[in-house]
Amino acid sequence: MHLLQPLRRLSDAVNQAAIVTCVACVLIMLGISFTAFLYKLATGSTLSWTYSLARLFLPWIGFLSMTISLRYGEHVAMTLLVRSLPRVLLTAAAGICLAVIALFALMLVWYGWGYFQGATQVYMVSDQIQIPSKFTAIVIPLSGVIILLHLVQGFDLLEHFIDDETQLDELIKANEGEKRS
Template identity: 80%
Template sequence: MPFLQPLRRLSDTVNQAAIVICVACVLIMLGISFTAFLYKLATGSSLSWTYSLARLFLPWIGFLSMTISLRYGEHVAMTLLVRSLPRVLLKLAAGLCLAVIGVFGLLLLWYGWDYFLGASQVYMVSDRIQIPGKFTAVVMPVSGAIILLHLVQGFALLEHFIDDETAIKELIETVDTETTETEEHA
């Protein structure tokens, strides 16, 4: 299906953006924690706002990393059980799995959007730092939309269809290619 190809590229691009955002959130959290550590070393007292501010990034890391793991087939699966099924039942089980993932994405989008619209609280990180609740609430519908977008990848999301022999050969070829390139540069 040629119309799926641009959507698959978009899915890959969105996945790369989610990875960058997750890494940025982790680095920001580490930066905040390191700032608190240095301040404690320098002054002997603690900054009251560091823990509260750092934890606001946890929902972003959790929800976006869920979409990243889905894209790479690293979600919870009963691979051994499913692989023991005949091919017809394997496809049926995979289709049902994708349907359940789709329903989850829809529910996350639907209820997450309502949650986002209703988020009126303000996180009082400190006297001067106030973060709207919408900052953390928006990640729910965004993650639902990303999950639904990743469904264009089809059975590639499910590790049931990864051929072990092919995967092993690809890994060996990659290692051999890297070894050859390293030897040529030396």
């Protein structure tokens, strides 16, 4: 049990790093697109490499966003169905859900690592800009490792155990506190 607390803090830190990385990727993509727009306005011609370079960040955004949404319990879940189950079956369903998530993460790591190792192509963005395909391939096993790390959060990843009435009471109290201020 003493090992879980540092791992949970590590999971939170990795999640924050994933958020920062996703934001940076979006900003880089916007910067590239804005550069292309300004160049088109100034010269009337287009830069051929901007679209190709900008789209290399999409896998990073997609896969890291998946890990972020898992950490906040925003993944696909059949909450209404699961919440109607008795507590024992609810716990069993949540355990099965976590096991399926772990299996998916292990498959991402296993097959993603093989894909990464076999990625030998080079993206020819332009004559001068050549990016190895390993740049985009590494995000697949990396996201699997992050998902496995997030599993130390246990049932907190699942919204099945969130008590709606308690959550509503907390929101009402917070809203009342803001009105008094």
